[in-house]
Amino acid sequence: MRKSMYWDESLSVGCDLIDGQHKELINLVTELEESARSGLTNEQLARALKFIVSYTRHHFLAEEELMKSIGFNELPHHRELHNELVHKVTEILLQMKEGKDPEAPNLIQFFIEWVKKHVNEEDRKIGTYWRKWSNGAKVMDCRIKSVSERRAAIIPRLDKLKELFRIKLIEIDDFKAKKQSLFEGLFVELGPNKIAEGLSDLDHFLKVDIIGSKERDMIIEGYLRKLNPEADLEVISEVEDKLIFVRLLRERELITEEKFNQLKTRILEAI
Ligand SMILES: [Fe+2]
Structure with missing residues (x-):
């Protein structure tokens, strides 16, 4: 069957990481188009959404x-x-929860x-903008990195912040907030599917005294607050990672004990 959308170099935004995600997104759209043709049940539709x-x-x-x-x-x-x-x-998902008929084909078509x-x-405009300024170079520091590269990349940025604080161009609160978002960025880059890797990065930084244990907790909590527990759980593929995720949410009281048990049961059903 002919695909209705392809990725090609003209769509590149100059960053392998984002280009890779766009390719995945295009694949997702193609798959959805195919399965929508044979008809989706409401349950399949809710999962897809x-x-x-x-x-x-x-x-x-x-x-x-x-x-x-x-x-x-x-x-x-x-x-x-x-x-x-x-x-x-999200609105459509809520309506479905209330039992309203979501008109699946229209919905999938809308997303596609x-x-x-x-x-x-x-997104093409991002690439056009970047090429104009960079003569076609790849965006620095923007590709899938190895563990050591990922960890090493944070150090010069942290040093820069320290320097700005030392010469009194930023306040201590600015420094702390920016430092936290720098480390939260590790999790954002990895995505919810690789939360365990993000945690081991933090343990590494804790061991080498770059962050303290209180900071570690604040970074994890800051990142988790950005997530939507139920929806993000769907993207995590391994059962172990799913359990780590819900346990983290529970430990930081971002979900209730009842919700935790509910999610846990759902995760274990898959075994
Ligand atoms: Fe976009």
Whole structure:
């Protein structure tokens, strides 16, 4: 069957990590198109939508970080478009929870059209902007990194912050907040599926005294607050990782004991 959307170099935003996510997104759209043709049950549809919300939120955060780092001038508008999609899909999910019929084919069609238009028109602008300023170079510091590279990349940025604080250009509160978001960025980059890797990065930084144990907790909590427990759980593939995820949420009281037990039961059902 002919695919209705392909990735090609003209869609590149100059960053392997984001390009890879766009390829995955295009694959997802193609798969959805195919399964929608044979008809989806409401349950299948809800699962697909939860995945979409979670995946796109993770992807959008990473893409917004990229736009910030290259100084892309249309970031506020672009972010608005992202938020609109997340709201729309979340709203539909809520309606489905209340038992309303979501008109599955229209919904899937809406998402497919949104992705095609957004990647083709809006995301393409990021690449065009970047190529204009960089003569076609890849965005520095933007590709899938090895563990040691990922960890090493944070050090010069932290040193820069220390320097800014030392010469009194930023306050201690600015320093602390920025340091926290720098480390939260590790989790954002890895995505909810690799939370265990993010935790082992933090343990490494704790061991070499770059962060304290209180900071470690605040970083984890800060990141978890950005997530949507139920939707993000859907993107995590391994049972162990799913359990780590819900346990972290419970430990930090971001979900109730009742919710924790509910999620745990659902995870164990898959075994
Ligand atoms: Fe985008």
